[in-house]
Amino acid sequence: MKRNLFWALFGPQFIILLACILSLAAYAWRGNRRAVSAGWLHVLESQASLAARLVLDGNGALKSPADLEALCAQLFRETGQRVTVVAPDGRVMADSEARSESMLLHADRPEILDALRTGTGHSERFSTTLRQMMHYVARPVAGPAGMPVAVVRVAVARQAFDAPFRRSMRFFSLLLTLIVVSSVGLSYFFSRRVTRPVRAMLAGLRRIGAGDLAHRLPHPRIHHLSALTHAINETGERLEQQVRQLADERALRESILAGMREGVLALDRERRIVLVNQAARNLLQLGTRPVEGETLDLAVPCAELLALADAAATDPAPLAADIRFHGPRQQPIQFWAGASRWCGADGSHDGLLMILSDLTHLRRLEQVRRDFVANVSHELRTPVTSIKGFAETLLDTAPADEATRRRFLQIILKQTAQLETILSDMLLLARLEDAGSELAVEPVDVRRLIGQSCELCESRAAAHQVTLKQETPEAFTFPGHAHLLEQALVNLIDNAIKYGGAGRTVTVRAAARNQTLRLTVQDQGPGIDPAQSERIFERFYRLDAGRSRDRGGSGLGLAVVKHVVRVHHGTASFENLPAGGCAFHIDLPVGLPPAEPQT
Known part of the structure; x- marks a missing residue:
């Protein structure tokens, strides 16, 4: 491009300049040659006319041959030009450079013939006498009677004739060369002056086109x-x-x-995906693979979503539907999808815009709420029914003996305590799940925490013939809520006492490692079925509903443990031990302060 641009400007200038200079040179050459030739012809004609008068004597008669020879020789010496006197019949009467007797007849010479016919003859030809190109001019000599008595011919060598022309042409050639060089140099300079900034502009435009705006x-x-x-x-x-x-x-x-929680999916007229945000990718389980450009039926094999897209393409009003979808991970998802047409800048219909809102969590919460209401109703029904039944019995018919009446009252008291336990745990769970409540943080001594928790469970352990064993570090404190952590440990110890079996040992230990404190409650019971591991921390979930209710459990103990640990940024887990028994673990990050409760 650089060379083409330069030659596009310089090339035509050079050709035009060269053509003009060559034309000028040709014209000057021809003009100069004509001028030199005309000058020489004028000189030769003048000399021929002078010689024509000199060959006559005072009486107008032709001089003698000897005088003519002397005259020709004298003119040659003075002018350097050959002079010849020729008789009308062609005989050479005298010549300045050759003997007349040895010369041939000149009657057929063109200049002689033209001079006799017209008065002046010109000729340029090869001289057989001098063996070179000569230029001849002839003039007739008139006698007393007016008739030609001779012809005087003056000749000059072509070399001498061209010498002035060559000298002038050498000067002209030098001048012409100077003009050519100067003109080409100026043309080159101005072409470069134009092409250099143009090349800079081209390079700059390429940079701008490459993105450097x-x-x-x-x-x-x-x-x-x-x-x-x-x-x-x-x-x-x-x-x-x-x-x-x-x-x-x-x-x-x-x-x-x-930042939108809702998924956004944009399609063109051919149902190809134009835009998809991360929420839509997560909802439709698209992963990280590029789906832009794919058709909707290939990217998302969901018949209900495709049907909604087809319906929205023909209906100008926005449409919506609840859709159930089983993605590649085979996880059932339920979401709300709204579809409407979107138009381009010219107002024409260009595609569909679909808004997707995940309903899976909402439906799960609704199911949890229904399950919670059912579980609470079920858990409360038994103690309330017992209390009502025994209270009506006491009111309607008094027992025959004091022991029966007392046993009825003890049953009512036990069921009332069960109600109190359930309500207390529900209130604690509500407080832990309340995002607006604040958690009072204080330094917690691990040995004191485990000691007080075991002390609260001593009477129950003694009743079940269970030994409580403590394994704690020498001295260790961390920030936390002492009462909530104590409640969580008491729930775990109480479960271990109830399910560990009589005559067994329940071990409570603490160990710090890698900025994490692990509290462990280990029993020697039968362990937990791994199939129930995912639901062990759910509200009101019981491994053995009948036995748990007989043992006085509320069904909320492990749920309370999970929420207490969560507000401390920790995790709760359990494992079945190879030697038998089960161990529940509470892992707390002691390097971080507890946050506010989360739901």
Whole structure:
């Protein structure tokens, strides 16, 4: 491109300049040659006319041959030109450079014939006498009677004739060469002066086209190119502002889409995916693979979603539907999908916009609420029924003996305590799940925490013939809520006492490792079925509902443990031991302060 641009400007200039100079040279050469020839002819004609008068004597008669020979020799010496006197019949009467007797007849010479016929003869031909090209001019000599008595011919060698022409042409050639070199140099300079800024402009435009919109073209000295550069720079500035504005709008759009909890899916007329945000990817289980450009039926094999898209494409009103979808991970998902048509800048229908809202968690919460209401109703029904039944019995018919009445009252008291336990645990769970409540943090001594928890369970352990064993570090404190952690340990110890079996040992230990404190409650019972591991921390879930209720459990103990640990940024887990028994673990990050409760 660089060479083409230069030759596009310099080439035509050089050709035109060369053609003009060559034309001028040809014209000058011809003109100069004509001028030199005309000058020589004029000189020769003048000399021929002078010689024609000199060959006559005072009486107008032709001089003698000897006088003519002397005259020719004298003229040759003075002018350097050959002079010949020829008789009308062609005989050579005298010659300045040859003997007349040895010369042939000249009656057939063109210049002699023209001089006798017209008065002046010209000829340029090869001289057989001198063996070179000669230029001849002849004039007739009139006698007293007016008739030609001789012809005087003056000749000069062609070499002498061309010498002045060659000298003038050498000077002209030198001058012409200087003009050519100067003109070509100036043309080259001005071509470079134009092409250099044009190449700079081209390089700058390529940089701008490659994405460097902040680049500006330098202003050349040429006015028109400077104006063009100024216009290009202004266009570049406007383009940079527009691109920056589009980039900001795109970043804002992507931020909005990325921050939306709802999934956004845009389709073109052919149902190809144009845009999909991360929420839609997660909901439709698309992963990280690029789906832009794929059709909806290939990317998301969901018949209900495809049916909604087909219906929305023909209906100008927005449509919506609840959709159940089993994705590649075979996890059932339920979501709400709204579909409406979107139009381009010209107002034409260009595709569909679909908004997806995950209903899976909401449906799960609704199911949890229904299960919770059912479980609470079921858990409360038994003690309330017992209390009501025994109270009505006492009111309707008094027992025959004091022992029966007392046993009825003890049953009522036990069921009342069961109700109190259930309500207390429910209130504690509500407080832990309340995001607005604040957690009082204080330094907690691990040995004291485990000691007080075991002390609270001593009477129950003694009743079940269970030994409580403590394994604690020498001295260790961490930030936490002492009462809640004590409640969690008491629930775990109480479960271990109830399910560990009589005559067994329940071990409570604490160990710190890698900025984590692990509290463990280990029993020697039968362990827990692994199939029930996922539900062990659910509310009101019982491994053996009948036995648990007989042992006085509320069904909320492990749920309380899970929520207490969660507000301390910890985790709760359990494991069946190879030697038998089960161990529940509470892992607390002692390097982080507890946060507010989370639901």
